[in-house]
Amino acid sequence: MDFDEIFEMFGIEPEGEDEAPEPPSFRATIRGSRLMVVAWMPHLLTSGPTGRLVRDRAEDGVTVADLWVTDDEPSEVIVEYLAVADRGRADRLLSRWAEAVGHGRLWLPDRLVTLDPDRPLGSAKVECPTCGAGWQDSGADFWENVRNCGRFPALCPICNADLPQWQWRPGRRSRRAPQRKA
Ligand SMILES: [Zn+2]
Numbered sequence: 001m002d003f004d005e006i007f008e009m010f011g012i013e014p015e016g017e018d019e020a021p022e023p024p025s026f027r028a029t030i031r032g033s034r035l036m037v038v039a040w041m042p043h044l045l046t047s048g049p050t051g052r053l054v055r056d057r058a059e060d061g062v063t064v065a066d067l068w069v070t071d072d073e074p075s076e077v078i079v080e081y082l083a084v085a086d087r088g089r090a091d092r093l094l095s096r097w098a099e100a101v102g103h104g105r106l107w108l109p110d111r112l113v114t115l116d117p118d119r120p121l122g123s124a125k126v127e128c129p130t131c132g133a134g135w136q137d138s139g140a141d142f143w144e145n146v147r148n149c150g151r152f153p154a155l156c157p158i159c160n161a162d163l164p165q166w167q168w169r170p171g172r173r174s175r176r177a178p179q180r181k182a
Pocket residue numbers: 128129130131132133156157158159160161
């Protein structure tokens with residue numbers, strides 16, 4: 001008797017066959033230096049029959065990716081590119097963003113980027129593309145909120161339009177050597 005027969009006898013299916021894949025957490029869109037990270041919605045076009053509409057955005061210099069955020073502590077981000085205009089730039093932008101908002105690792109399609117969630121937080125700023133209001137923050141409450149949400153605030157408190165992800169200016173690392181007691 002081989003394993004196939006045993007599986008058949010006990011009605012065991014190979015693992016994971018019937019599980020629906022987990023939907024992504026976010027849809028990321030990169031245009032120029034602007035990174036939008038919005039909550040993923042089931043109506044979004046992906047790689048199905050309409051995938052070409054998404055892929056073709058690359059011709060206009062736009063990169064589109066789906067992001068899965070894990071429950072690990074610190075969390076990790078899995079990236080699946082749907083349209084790629086400039087892969088190197090997209091990898092860099094997503095790595096910097098993920099580090100800013102506190103994720104520990106970024107899984108790109110072909111490599112793993114280890115991030116430093118303990119880097120000094122510094123400040124972050126953004127300008128609302130709709131009403132033009134400028135926002136800047138460096139406070140502990142702001143960063144706590146960012147780290148809890150896994151992204152920067154994504155709605156403008158004045159016009160309620162979507163905000164791009166904020167530009168991060170990390171704090172300076174302490175250069176002091178560890179103090180030794182004599
Ligand atoms: Zn606004």
